[in-house]
Amino acid sequence: MMRFGIIGTGRIGDMHARLIALQPDAVVTWCFDVFEDSARRTAEAVGARATTDVDALLAADDVDAVLIASPTDTHVEMILRSAEAGKSILCEKPIDVDIEMVEKCREKLLTFDVPLQLGFNRRFDPSHAGVRNAVANGEVGALELLVITSRDPGPPPPRAILEACGGLFRDTTIHDMDMARFVLGEDPVEVFTMAANRVDPVFAELGDVDTAMIVMRADSGALCHINNSRRTNYGYDQRVEAFGAEGMVRSNNHRPSEVSRYGAGGTAKRDELLHFFIERYRAAYEAEIRDFIDQVTAGKPPSVTFEDGRRALILSEAALKSYQTNQPVKVDYS
Ligand SMILES: NC(=O)c1ccc[n+]([C@@H]2O[C@H](COP(=O)([O-])OP(=O)(O)OC[C@H]3O[C@@H](n4cnc5c(N)ncnc54)[C@H](O)[C@@H]3O)[C@@H](O)[C@H]2O)c1
Structure with a gap:
């Protein structure tokens, strides 16, 4: 059973959380958003805990993977913090809008060994x-x-x-x-x-x-x-x-x-x-989540x-x- 934490429960984060909850071998355990109401709405829909503290989600033992769906300018920070916490990562596109930020992130990621998939759902x-x-x-x-x-x-x-x-x-x-x-x-x-x-x-x-x-x-x-x-x-x-x-x-x-x-x-x-x-x-989106779970579970890239x-x-x-x-x-x- 893969246990997910959702980072950002806006338009796309809420949708991803509900699709993950439909998978037989996955569960959403934590939902983070800077707006408590937003985190709680999604958490209640999928039977997860709501938090406005992303550190709590990243430190939780019952989070194996994160779905990053916060605003684009937070992706690099969330990717690196999630990698440091040893979580598998599915991050929405784009990585960032600044190619320099992407290059720095790429270099830092070399020091972590976690699976990272990018959200090119199409x-x-x-x-x-x-x-x-x-x-x-x-x-x-x-x-x-x-x-x-x-x-x-x-x-x-x-x-x-x-x-x-x-x-x-x-x-x-x-x-x-x-x-x-x-x-x-x-x-x-x-x-x-x-x-x-x-x-x-x-x-x-x-x-x-x-x-x-x-x-x-x-x-x-x-x-x-x-x-x-x-x-x-x-x-x-x-x-x-x-x-x-x-x-x-x-x-x-x-x-x-x-x-x-x-x-x-x-x-x-x-x-x-x-x-x-x-x-x-x-x-x-459903096939994207399915593929992420299957690849990570099988230890494949x-x-x-x-x-x-x-x-x-x-x-x-x-x-x-x-x-x-x-x-x-x-x-x-x-
Ligand atoms: N793959 C796709 O088809 C697709 C579609 C839409 C959006 N996206 C991507 O998903 C990401 C989210 O887009 P969205 O449309 O769901 O946006 P949104 O504004 O609806 O949701 C973002 C959520 O993140 C929360 N949040 C978490 N941390 C935050 C912080 N530090 N500062 C401000 N807000 C914070 C916001 O409160 C909000 O609920 C974007 O990167 C976007 O490019 C991808």
């Missing part, structure tokens, strides 16, 4: 993983084009979240950078970005963009295109399409059901797309590593630099 989505597996099995031949569409439903998140998140490229596009590496099976080596403010003036006020198109080249010659928007009026738009000489494979958007309706109101009318990440990626998080951030930084300089950027992973 790798565990059955549809996206199906695209990746088809590409890896050679079903499209040599990969020529990879198109990743990732558009959030509107309206934009509250200003406070936007201010703290590190901007579109480091907070949101980082998922797509990881998806690109996952499906390509190699690291992009060159990045070019065009971006704009088309959605809401708040993004420009914060020095951020809300609309972006990124083109990347891999060593093999495969090209990857990512397009992002902070707003749709039709739900969460998440598609991945891989194309080569032997064909095309695509993961489509998800709906609550596959019913089509025909009548005076329209032809083949279908359900709206699932609204946002909690709904759309539920199966992925986590499937998504710190290095995956570092490389995705390096790509996000390159996309931002390309936008700022209006030049292609060669990517240096060293």
